[in-house]
Amino acid sequence: MVSPPDERDVWKQLATVVDPELPFLNVVEMGMVREVVPSEAGGWLVRITPTYSGCPATDVIMQDIRRVLSALTADVEVEVVHHPAWTTDWIGEEAREKMSAHGIAPPIGSHADKSFLLGKKQTVPCPLCGSTSTRLVSAFGSTACKAHYTCNDCLEPFDHFKCF
Amino acid sequence: MAAQEHIRYIARLGDDAVVLGQRLSEWCGHGPILEEDIALTNLSLDYIGQARALYTHAGALEAQGHGEDHFAYFRDEEAFENHLMVELPKGDFGFTVMRQFLFATFAYLRMEALAGQTTDPELAAIAAKSVKELRYHVEHARDWVVRLGDGTAESRERLHRSLEQLWPYTGELFTPDAVDTWAETAGMAPDLARLKARWDDVITAALTEATLGRPEDGWMQAGGKAGRHTEHLGYLLAEMQSLARKHPGVTW
Ligand SMILES: [Zn+2]
Numbered sequence: 001m002v003s004p005p006d007e008r009d010v011w012k013q014l015a016t017v018v019d020p021e022l023p024f025l026n027v028v029e030m031g032m033v034r035e036v037v038p039s040e041a042g043g044w045l046v047r048i049t050p051t052y053s054g055c056p057a058t059d060v061i062m063q064d065i066r067r068v069l070s071a072l073t074a075d076v077e078v079e080v081v082h083h084p085a086w087t088t089d090w091i092g093e094e095a096r097e098k099m100s101a102h103g104i105a106p107p108i109g110s111h112a113d114k115s116f117l118l119g120k121k122q123t124v125p126c127p128l129c130g131s132t133s134t135r136l137v138s139a140f141g142s143t144a145c146k147a148h149y150t151c152n153d154c155l156e157p158f159d160h161f162k163c164f
Numbered sequence: 165m166a167a168q169e170h171i172r173y174i175a176r177l178g179d180d181a182v183v184l185g186q187r188l189s190e191w192c193g194h195g196p197i198l199e200e201d202i203a204l205t206n207l208s209l210d211y212i213g214q215a216r217a218l219y220t221h222a223g224a225l226e227a228q229g230h231g232e233d234h235f236a237y238f239r240d241e242e243a244f245e246n247h248l249m250v251e252l253p254k255g256d257f258g259f260t261v262m263r264q265f266l267f268a269t270f271a272y273l274r275m276e277a278l279a280g281q282t283t284d285p286e287l288a289a290i291a292a293k294s295v296k297e298l299r300y301h302v303e304h305a306r307d308w309v310v311r312l313g314d315g316t317a318e319s320r321e322r323l324h325r326s327l328e329q330l331w332p333y334t335g336e337l338f339t340p341d342a343v344d345t346w347a348e349t350a351g352m353a354p355d356l357a358r359l360k361a362r363w364d365d366v367i368t369a370a371l372t373e374a375t376l377g378r379p380e381d382g383w384m385q386a387g388g389k390a391g392r393h394t395e396h397l398g399y400l401l402a403e404m405q406s407l408a409r410k411h412p413g414v415t416w
Pocket of ligand 1: 130
């Protein structure tokens with residue numbers, strides 16, 4: 001009989017699953033893994049929160065998670081939880097730095113901010129030169145979770161990961 | 165099994181989302197510029213994602229083995245209870261952004277209220293997710309309404325015309341029927357009169373900024389929530405449902 005994997009092995013496997021739209025970030029860094037807890041069957045239960053409903057990458061990510069965990073052992077179950085809803089607030093500091101390093105301006109502010117209803121705009125600094133003089137080109141960029149900006153100073157285009 | 169009104173309330177939230185999502189998808193390859201082609205189809209994806217979750221939930225409440233596809237593809241026009249506004253043809257870009265602004269602001273405020281209720285936790289979870297997406301829909305549409313309203317004579321005229329055409333469809337958003345009243349009494353749905361007060365503030369501010377002004381309330385269209393639709397819904401459903409009906413259960 002094979003003994004159940006260590007909790008650390010489960011986390012290690014989860015860290016090999018990347019978001020296909022942000023391939024330098026894994027699902028743990030994205031805050032999609034809510035918890036790993038002992039299951040009733042004596043193995044592990046992994047609770048995952050998908051990023052957002054319109055995201056076409058979600059199905060691929062969930063498939064990948066099930067694939068790497070089933071390779072580990074049969075004693076790992078995956079459960080999808082919708083509550084509380086995933087938020088960009090769960091993306092860690094290190095992951096935000098990685099985004100910047102890859103030319104993507106990380107999420108800014110809180111999703112609870114309602115000032116947009118009256119047309120208030122956020123300043124998104126350029127991840128390449130740091131300038132705060134930037135302009136929105138399109139609210140929906142290369143993927144639904146990103147907006148497309150251009151820097152007025154270095155003139156480079158860049159993506160901004162929106163706050164959800 | 166849950167109350168009929170409960171199931172209908174959830175299913176009609178899905179109906180609004182799937183019909184508007186289908187309308188927006190018609191812009192794919194037809195946007196005025198590449199960025200907007202991408203934006204409108206992304207909005208479409210968000211609504212279809214919301215509809216999937218809502219229909220799945222309605223099916224679970226109903227407990228008769230109906231999945232999301234049943235609600236989207238295997239019901240006829242009369243069974244759809246979406247607001248009439250979302251089924252109107254996509255029109256020009258000005259009409260589409262004006263509808264997006266009027267409807268997405270309503271949808272945002274409604275989902276925000278649904279995210280805060282505790283009567284139906286699954287609905288609260290779906291709403292909490294949807295509200296974050298709708299925020300960007302409101303922002304996107306508001307920007308365009310202001311830019312085109314306070315734009316050239318041509319863009320202003322088109323926005324003005326769209327607003328006049330759409331306004332009679334706004335009354336239905338805030339007129340409760342028996343299902344709405346049931347859901348409000350159950351502590352699930354928000355009071356539509358209070359929702360309207362907030363909607364009015366947001367709409368009036370943007371329309372003023374767009375130099376369009378808020379139209380006077382006159383005679384209002386109604387019937388969507390009772391399954392009485394404009395002639396446009398039938399055509400939309402025929403296109404959306406034909407594949408699934410011709411090849412039931414098809415996968416690829
Ligand atoms: Zn720059």
